[in-house]
Amino acid sequence: MNMSINGQSIWLEINLAALRRNINRLQQHTQRPVMAVVKANAYGHGIVEVSRAAAQAGAIYLCVARIEEALKIRQAGIGTPILVMGYTKPSKVLEAVENHVSLTVSDWNTARAYAKKTAEIKKKIHLHAKIDTGMSRLGVLAEDGANFCNWITQQDFFHLEGVFTHFACADELSNPVTDQQIQRFNVVLDELRSLGIKPGLVHASNSAATLFYPAAWYDAVRPGIAIYGLNPAPNAPLPAGYEQVLSWKCLLASAKTLPKGAGVGYGHTYFTSREEHIGVAAIGYADGFRRVRDNIALLRGKRIHQAGSVCMDQTLWSLDDLPEAEVGDEVILIGQQGGQTITADEIAALWGTINYEVVCGLTDRVHRIFIDDEA
Numbered sequence: 289m290n291m292s293i294n295g296q297s298i299w300l301e302i303n304l305a306a307l308r309r310n311i312n313r314l315q316q317h318t319q320r321p322v323m324a325v326v327k328a329n330a331y332g333h334g335i336v337e338v339s340r341a342a343a344q345a346g347a348i349y350l351c352v353a354r355i356e357e358a359l360k361i362r363q364a365g366i367g368t369p370i371l372v373m374g375y376t377k378p379s380k381v382l383e384a385v386e387n388h389v390s391l392t393v394s395d396w397n398t399a400r401a402y403a404k405k406t407a408e409i410k411k412k413i414h415l416h417a418k419i420d421t422g423m424s425r426l427g428v429l430a431e432d433g434a435n436f437c438n439w440i441t442q443q444d445f446f447h448l449e450g451v452f453t454h455f456a457c458a459d460e461l462s463n464p465v466t467d468q469q470i471q472r473f474n475v476v477l478d479e480l481r482s483l484g485i486k487p488g489l490v491h492a493s494n495s496a497a498t499l500f501y502p503a504a505w506y507d508a509v510r511p512g513i514a515i516y517g518l519n520p521a522p523n524a525p526l527p528a529g530y531e532q533v534l535s536w537k538c539l540l541a542s543a544k545t546l547p548k549g550a551g552v553g554y555g556h557t558y559f560t561s562r563e564e565h566i567g568v569a570a571i572g573y574a575d576g577f578r579r580v581r582d583n584i585a586l587l588r589g590k591r592i593h594q595a596g597s598v599c600m601d602q603t604l605w606s607l608d609d610l611p612e613a614e615v616g617d618e619v620i621l622i623g624q625q626g627g628q629t630i631t632a633d634e635i636a637a638l639w640g641t642i643n644y645e646v647v648c649g650l651t652d653r654v655h656r657i658f659i660d661d662e663a
């Protein structure tokens with residue numbers, strides 16, 4: 289089926305039903321509600337549509353990194369609770385309150401600035417306190433965690449809605465750091481209990497911890513990559529049954545036979561060694577395709593290999609095995625064709641990075657087509 293219904297030459301197919309099923313699997317596996325992480329345009333999948341589908345699947349929060357992302361969700365008319373997990377300037381507090389967006393507080397100075405701001409506007413802000421149990425990124429150090437939460441509960445215009453931490457190594461299944469982080473977090477929670485402070489929603493687990501560390505499930509889990517059906521790491525793969533939500537496709541824009549000795553593409557980094565069939569696909573680095581030399585794709589159910597360098601809008605391919613290929617054929621960058629599959633993991637390995645960066649790098653000009661095989 290050619291999904292290029294509006295005539296795009298490059299597009300993503302996002303299966304929202306698969307996303308909902310992945311979320312349901314995570315809910316069943318943990319018997320906990322899911323806080324769906326939809327930052328970075330939902331890992332490239334499209335923040336508005338993914339947020340709506342996640343909420344339909346029962347996600348109790350949508351988690352983003354920046355307030356702009358939260359506002360985009362609200363502007364689309366989605367009312368699900370939203371948590372901004374990253375830093376928000378105190379000048380944005382009013383906008384957060386007005387849009388029912390919960391903010392993370394992860395340091396004392398910002399917390400004091402929020403207190404001042406909310407006292408001025410006389411409006412209550414919903415906050416999640418971030419505890420640094422060993423990631424050494426955002427958060428007050430665990431030793432100071434209970435004290436910090438205690439102070440938050442004493443501010444007139446603060447509502448402590450949650451307390452959370454984040455793991456550094458949960459995708460390394462034999463790394464003892466995760467257990468240490470869980471222990472440190474438990475100490476903070478115990479201290480809060482003995483102070484009589486209600487932490488609200490306690491959450492910690494990214495995808496890897498959601499899959500592999502039941503001790504880290506607490507009140508809710510906070511997976512990102514797994515809801516998209518992508519592995520947290522090659523050595524921490526999803527169990528069977530999870531479905532890759534995204535496929536990345538484009539069209540063949542040229543197919544022709546070149547004479548022996550033709551220089552191909554910018555810089556002539558490739559020369560035909562005989563009469564050779566060369567194709568051009570409508571994909572370039574401006575779409576998020578990395579400018580390496582050895583990219584692969586699927587065409588007519590076969591693997592094809594790059595020839596020459598990736599350009600801004602096009603990439604050249606050796607089609608010697610596919611003389612029958614025609615302009616307008618579908619070329620698969622991520623996804624399946626004729627029993628062959630290319631995964632985001634495989635591309636990540638070629639690019640020397642992780643699957644997260646592959647999908648987050650998909651740029652805006654790549655049209656997103658949302659499909660729903662249950663609708």
Ligand SMILES: *Cc1c(COP(=O)(O)O)cnc(C)c1O
Nearest residue numbers: 325373454494495510511512513
């Ligand atoms: C990105 C992020 C997540 C989700 O991580 P995954 O590995 O994609 O599951 C969870 N919590 C925080 C704080 C994050 O920044």
